[in-house]
Amino acid sequence: MSYFFQLVVSGIVVGSIYALAALGFVLIYKSSKVLNIAHGQIIAAGAFIAYALTGMVGIPIYISFLLSMVITFFLAMSVERIFLRRLIGEPIISVIMVTIGLMSIIDGLIFLTPFGSVNFSFPLFLPQTLISFGGVSISWTQLVGVIVTFLMIGGFSWFFKKSTVGISMRAVSDDQFASMSVGISVPRVFGLAWATAGLSAAAAGVIIGNITGLNFETLQAFGITVFPVVILGGLDSILGAVVAGVIMGIIQQFASGYLDGNWGLNGTAEVLPYIILLIILLFKPHGLFGIHEIERV
């Protein structure tokens, strides 16, 4: 039975990190209906900034973690200002194409630094002992990862529900022209959406980097890995990202724990989430918590 609970706990840990990585997609989509294809690159950039501050400048990891979020916040805001601001009002597909171009640009920029082709790892800063209860174990890195994830998700949920800026971001997502007519600055909202997505991406990058080590390909691939989470949760739902992340994490662990290696099966942990995604989308095409818009003419 403890094996079962270990898989559940591991699934929740992995799923919550997926949710944090997926949050960046949701934050941008929620306010601008744009899918940022370059999100994986921003995740990697956040992790590398934190490592550079710690490993090269010598700033303690806790501070560099926060600093990397602040830097990525402004970096993402600048990206929006330079590349995407002029596309406000243009068809969404144009903006998405720009994010594809952005992906190549950020790739190229990272390859100009040592981080593109050299591997690093964060210095150990958490106890290496295990936290065990009832035969189930979790590392400090994973525990801190889960706590940071839930703190950030809680914070963003509050931000969108209660703060004036958050509500204005939701308003822009619903209708840009109507929002402008009531005095909301759409460009400012877009900038903020990108900035907050950058902030969450940096957090995800540092947590993933602590688990896998700092390899550019591995980090940037998480932008795509969490895509099913975003779709399953509903593109514009923070709660959806959390629920879908945990569902995906648990499915992966159960597939790996119970299916792989039995009956000639292998690699089901990679495939099963997509199969479940397809089945759920058959019944809920907008994802578990996505908004189903009905236009009455």
Place this chain on the structure above:
Amino acid sequence: MKNRKRMTVVFSLTLIVLFAFTVQAQAGETYKLGLSLAITGPTSDAGDPYSKGVEDYFQYVNDMKILGDDKIECTIRDDQYKTDVTKRNFEDFLDQGIVFYLNYSTGSTLALKKDFDEEKMPTIPASFHAGNLVDSSYIFLPIASYSAQAIGLAEYVANNHKGSGTPKVAMFLHPSAFGRGPLEDVQKAVAAGLKIEIVEVVEHGKDLDNTAMLQRLKSKGVQYVIGQTIQSPVATMLKDASRLGLVAKTFGEEGKITFTGCHYTGGNDLVSLAGPAAENYYWTTSYIVTSEPGVGTDAQLALAKKYGRDEKTANSHNYANGVMVAQVAAEAILRAKAKGVKITKESLYDELLAMNGMNAFYPVTTVGPVTYSKTDKAGVDTLQMYAVKDGVFHSVGAPFIPEYTGKIK
């Protein structure tokens, strides 16, 4: 008078032509080579130091006038691990008139195999996939294939297993031709009498947590894992295994798992990614490592220093990998030149085929000699086992040649 003037012009022209030829002969010939690899994109952590190794050694050959007045001009192009770009690069190199080609990935080597044969181009890839050699005459692996490496690891497990009964092994593979390549050959070795039991074959994904997989292996009594993949998934697995207290502190420690792997799973990059969790990881390759003192280490570090490489590059086994393939290419040119043969792709192909027996080539960057023949296209057959102790790889035992690679042929 008119005739005399004409004679003077003819004489002068003859002198000019003769002078031009003399100058050209003094300047020596330039031999063109090509290398297409991933300096950016996937696997560039291996490709980048590899390219620097190739570049530095050819520069060294030219600077030290190892080929006399002749020079090697090796064009290095980034293909970002994309086969279509590799093909385009190769075609460009052909237009430039290359006499030797250095390729990189398993995918592009398999895809361009027929092109190499059609063009009769001697080719050394950075991929050691045994399948590269099937139905190909012009591909030469620099060292033992992944299959030979995995069989070597399996033999090492069989010979050093401490518990009773047949050692239970799991294979941890990259989900690609590169990863799956050795599986069939290890299974053949087992069928031929190699005393290990393959309990499970795991094709990994982009896992953030390997708890389920590791506990499953543990419950099946797996004592050894043989990996054929890249460093990143191995690092994550080692971190999880370390967290779960599953890593054997000595080879074959009972109740624990001993993790082992082929060339691209190890090296300093693994230590960089896994940190202390890399401790007691067993790794095999045909290359030397700079954490072991020796002539090869001195030469590798001196070369890297001469051309201003950073410490990470200088100590990378993939830098040694790049240096070594450049050494083989330069040696083939040198031998053809010594015979007074014109340097062409055909003559270099012949030189590679003759690189055996008394003519085997001993680069100091490997643990054994490079031998090629019509029936043996894998360069260095010798492997060395290394293990991580105190954060660096140290050799374990003497270099060896896996027995079963011959038995399953």
